Amino acid sequence: MARDATPSDLTITPRDRRFGRQDKTARWWLGGDPVGTALYNALSATFPKGEAFFVESVRAFREGASPKLAAEIKAFVRQEVMHSREHVAFNKRAVEAGYDLRPLDEQVDYRLDIVRVRHPIAALAATMALEHFTAILAHELLRDPRHLADADAESAALWRWHAIEEIEHKGVAYDTWMHATRDWPRFARWKVKAKVMLLVTHNFLVDRTKGALELLRQDGLAGPRVWARLFWFAFGNPGMMRKILGAWASYFLPGFHPWNHDDRALIEREEKRLSAARSSEEVYA
DSSP: OOOSSOOTTOOOOOOOOOOSOSSOOOTTTBTTOHHHHHHHHHHHTTHHHHHHHHHHHHHTTOTTOOHHHHHHHHHHHHHHHHHHHHHHHHHHHHHHTTOOOHHHHHHHHHHHHHHHTSOHHHHHHHHHHHHHHHHHHHHHHHHOGGGGTTBOHHHHHHHHHHHHHHHHTTTHHHHHHHHHTTTSOHHHHHHHHHHHHHHHHHHHHHHHHHHHHHHHHHTTOOSHHHHHHHHHHHHTSSOHHHHTHHHHHGGGSTTOOGGGSOOHHHHHHHHHHHHHHHHHHHHHO
């Protein structure tokens, strides 16, 4: 059933987990595929600074929030801090595997510097758009287990854990935006939201593509055939970007809210998977 607000019985639960601390991660950890590995590594490279930016953007507008939203912001912050920590560790393993992530890191700094000189509401609008992006990517990642079927166990567990929490807190930035713009005319709010999403989408696609191509270049892979392989991975098979198009477009509809689609059953399924995996590790430890 459609809803226009975050579910009243939603609980945002920070899950303090650590991944991949024992063993080195293979250079092409996604089933030996350099293309898929490059795309995920390019995304991970953005998370430590990106999620710190999300936290500061949401915190800037927590004053006057309802007790429910204030509690959700607090839980959101705790989740994002742990996501940053785990992706710092993941990115370190990518560097140890031979990648230079500095060009990708510099591009993140460039984008964030542009936003930070603007009014804080611009940062919140960008955060809201990117949180929708990460939530729909997370949904697709968990919906179809084939996305991570060939990944090493620890890397797969990290991405699934992250996806669970991205879905769980997907309404926080949006609800904070609605609180921060509560005195705006409805059309003005929609216009800014739509414009920022279009800009964020352009930058997201351009920067992640450039980042993945840079990592592939470091693997000695370049040229039109490599570009075609990258495009096919993203939009063909497994085609995650193609599969999220409908959910992306829903952002522009009147009455949109991230929780119009309640996918908590997906969270429950994946938590059971992660719990079973942890139990198995403890048995064989």
